[in-house]
Amino acid sequence: MTKNPSELAFLARGIDSALARKLREDNWTLAKLQSLSPEKLIELGISDTIVPVILGEGRPPIPPDLLIKTLYDNRWVCCVCRDAERPIIVHHIKPWAESRDHSHSNLAVLCSIHHGEAHSTHALELTLTADRLKAAKAAWEQKVSRLDPLAIFKATQLMSCQWWYFNHVRIFEIAQQVGIEAIQLQGFQGALRNGACDEDGYLCSREGLLYVGQARSLSLYRYMSNMLQAAMEHTCVRNISDDLDRGTLDRLLLGGDLVFVQGSYQFSDIPDGFGADLVRGRRSVNNVEINFVFNRNESTSDSARTEWLRGVRHLGCLLRVNKLERSLKGTLHIEATVLAIRSAHEELKSRMYEIGLYKSGLIGGADEDEEFNLLACEDVLADDESDEDFRVS
Ligand SMILES: [Zn+2]
Numbered sequence: 084m085t086k087n088p089s090e091l092a093f094l095a096r097g098i099d100s101a102l103a104r105k106l107r108e109d110n111w112t113l114a115k116l117q118s119l120s121p122e123k124l125i126e127l128g129i130s131d132t133i134v135p136v137i138l139g140e141g142r143p144p145i146p147p148d149l150l151i152k153t154l155y156d157n158r159w160v161c162c163v164c165r166d167a168e169r170p171i172i173v174h175h176i177k178p179w180a181e182s183r184d185h186s187h188s189n190l191a192v193l194c195s196i197h198h199g200e201a202h203s204t205h206a207l208e209l210t211l212t213a214d215r216l217k218a219a220k221a222a223w224e225q226k227v228s229r230l231d232p233l234a235i236f237k238a239t240q241l242m243s244c245q246w247w248y249f250n251h252v253r254i255f256e257i258a259q260q261v262g263i264e265a266i267q268l269q270g271f272q273g274a275l276r277n278g279a280c281d282e283d284g285y286l287c288s289r290e291g292l293l294y295v296g297q298a299r300s301l302s303l304y305r306y307m308s309n310m311l312q313a314a315m316e317h318t319c320v321r322n323i324s325d326d327l328d329r330g331t332l333d334r335l336l337l338g339g340d341l342v343f344v345q346g347s348y349q350f351s352d353i354p355d356g357f358g359a360d361l362v363r364g365r366r367s368v369n370n371v372e373i374n375f376v377f378n379r380n381e382s383t384s385d386s387a388r389t390e391w392l393r394g395v396r397h398l399g400c401l402l403r404v405n406k407l408e409r410s411l412k413g414t415l416h417i418e419a420t421v422l423a424i425r426s427a428h429e430e431l432k433s434r435m436y437e438i439g440l441y442k443s444g445l446i447g448g449a450d451e452d453e454e455f456n457l458l459a460c461e462d463v464l465a466d467d468e469s470d471e472d473f474r475v476s
């Protein structure tokens with residue numbers, strides 16, 4: 084998805100994504116456009132209602148965090164037709180002139196056709212009324228929020244893919260919070276029979292390794308993966324594997340959010356775990372650093388414990404964001420709790436399940452400049468290509 088600051092700056096001012104892209108490809112930046120006359124802007128294809136917005140004489144631009152959240156939540160696609168081939172516009176459901184409202188709830192992503200409909204009247208009646216737009220937006224955002232968790236679990240059903248680690252207590256907590264009945268889960272009876280949980284579904288605590296004995300291990304694994312899947316059906320998980328960009332991430336993420344990140348992680352032992360086998364997991368790329376600590380005694384198999392959760396490994400981690408912080412050098416530090424770790428799967432890294440969006444060209448690489456900062460009043464945004472991604476030997 085385009086994160087190019089110039090294109091975002093144009094979108095924030097009401098220009099559609101196709102024209103925004105074309106302007107950027109022709110090397111136009113906001114500052115350059117602002118030096119032009121209104122006539123010249125119209126010649127470039129900018130409509131006369133947008134010209135004052137570009138020149139800073141009309142409505143203020145949509146603030147970056149609200150714009151980015153709206154685009155992400157709608158996958159850069161019109162919420163009415165969901166046609167990824169069509170260029171999009173960020174539209175105010177209640178017109179800005181009346182509402183002065185840039186909030187997320189008042190913004191909708193529309194294609195140029197449905198944007199036209201939202202603004203035109205047939206027989207003195209709006210065809211795409213505010214209520215219809217709100218319903219379409221809610222339905223699409225709901226569907227989008229299910230895409231990532233569905234893909235994460237679909238990929239674990241393949242024989243070659245599996246969970247290497249569960250944070251048993253945290254997963255149980257989340258499942259309880261969202262109202263999952265543990266004893267109704269598939270795998271509960273087996274886990275109970277094999278002494279992995281009690282009759283209320285609570286896990287039996289254990290010194291040392293959690294997965295010992297074949298029957299106990301298999302039944303506990305089945306119980307936990309079903310519990311995690313059930314819990315994720317009630318929560319929003321965002322797959323940000325190909326999206327570790329500090330400029331957008333610290334606007335997008337909040338403490339408490341669940342994210343999935345696939346890539347190279349470095350695992351290093353923490354010397355004195357007082358009986359626990361404590362490990363620090365770290366992923367560092369594009370000036371974004373993710374850190375978490377977990378107990379390797381909870382890994383789901385011997386090979387996970389002795390091989391896959393050591394050194395530098397290519398894996399997928401399901402994380403809960405605890406804290407986001409920028410260092411003076413501009414690195415975005417994400418302190419997280421790891422809920423589960425799984426083997427890597429190509430589809431999850433590149434989000435190939437969104438192939439329709441890739442084909443449309445709406446998602447793709449972008450060479451960044453600093454222009455979006457003009458409205459963000461912020462230090463660094465552009466990706467300076469410093470990539471200290473680890474290599475798996
Ligand atoms: Zn549409």
Ligand SMILES: [Zn+2]
Pocket residue numbers: 173174175198201202
């Ligand atoms: Zn509009």
